[in-house]
Amino acid sequence: MSDVLAVADHREGEPRDGSYRLITAGRELVAETGGTLHLVVVGGDADRLAEDLARAGVDRIHTLRHEQAFNHDLYVEAIEAVVADVEPQFVLAPNSVNGMDYAPAVATALDWPIVTDAIDIAYDGSLTATREMYGSKVQTDVRVSEPVAVVTIRDSEWEPTEDAGDPTITPIETAEAESLGSRVLDIEDTGAGDLDIAEAEFIVSVGRGIEEEENLELIERLAETTGATLAASRPIVDNGWLPSNRQVGQSGKTVEPDVYIAIGISGAVQHLAGMKQADTIIAINTDPDAPIFEVADYGINGDLFDVVPALIEEFGGTPP
């Protein structure tokens, strides 16, 4: 009852990077609980995926072969079966879009508590998860007052594990879900188009701070004047002010330009995930505590409506 069962994430026949980070988190947790680490791979060519995921510290990999498309009913059934078999103390899953689709159902099916989007976990007889609230403005330490829990983690907070290991690989004995309640019909790429912001060397990116659609002209002018590529954070695309192939972040594009100027972007974690690899990050924001400054190399704590026109003039342009 001190084991940890981690749930691998995979897409298009390959383990997702987060799976290797999840293994690291699982290894750290079992070091504290004194148990062993199990991994479960659901769907696709699970046994081949298990070979890829055979990393040091993983004791056993449980596999359920199925078609490649994601299906949460299969995850719930497979995880329930493994939990009944090995009786782990914690189920560890990625807080990915698919993780969000099965983990809460697993917790309900097992009648276990669930903690989501943990950025750190610790165990001292019971589990404490560190998680953010109020749009990353505060962190909280949340203690699970029951011995067991389903925990989803923000896997980017852990390093991927690289050492090869030699876990036992065993198929899951289950009466595969006979009638699935949902079926994947297709996967579409909405980020496609003539423009690929991922290839840009210089990006000027705009967020909620621009306030009104009419004001976008100001940022467009800066991009034109400097030859930069115009991009945006999620709210701008949600509002329909720019097309989705301009969106930087977890659900949009990941970019790595030489220079990234974030204008009026507070820096939600999903946005940071898509741009923190840029060489030089410059942030302009009125809130000195905005998370964007955590990843910025240079910051201006000021009003974009004052700074951007001045910047356009610096580069020889005329503000609108």
Next chain:
Amino acid sequence: MRVAVTVREVAAVDDNFEVSGTSIPEQYLEYDLNEWDDYAVEEAVQLKEARDEDVEVVVVAIGPERSEETIRMALAKGADRAVRIWDDALADPPLLDVRTQRTVLAAALKAEDPDLVLTGVQASDDAFGATGVALAHALGYEWAAVVNDLDVVDPSEPATVHRELEGGLEEVTEVNLPAVFTIQTGINEPRYASLMGIRQAQSKELQVLDLDALGIDRDAITPALELEAMYKPTSESDAEMIEGGPDEAAGELAEIVRDAGVIEG
């Protein structure tokens, strides 16, 4: 057809705030309808408007009396009636865990027997992002999480949804009804309530239920999570802050950009 929308009133925090113990004092908080739920309400109302036959949109919320203003806002945008659930047993602790929320909401929704339940992907304050799916499983409904496109033909036929995956990908999925869908921002353009809507909302039915009315045993909602600490994250920023007026700052910034070699000429 009946569509239930579960909504939350959430608190947003001022830029300059302090933490006191494990909470943020009221003076720094501003309450509003959860942004994701706003999109869920809009999706339900659009579904109602697009169909000839009768569609009833019922808003269901857990919240104290204060949250009625937020619930009325959802009614003003076109929902037909609302159910608010509150009980002293829910007031403490302040952090309602996912299990408590889904137990309470499931009891309320069983009585409503909707064909479709819409809710936001997550609440902007506690950001659990788990209640909708947990609720679906508790109700024995089908579900899909992080939906940014929804097509419902008829309650007797599967709905087609798009789930927003990472990296610009969308999964097109067919889901049997009844189902719970957690709605992602950007799926539609939430309307502002009209003056007439706000007036009409005042006379729409808003039922208030406590745990007894839902037949929930208070012992069954023991919270599983204990909020031990709340604090501002320690800054790991090594950003060089550029001081001075806009012109001065812009001058310095231009130099940094030029030095990076991304400007031609």
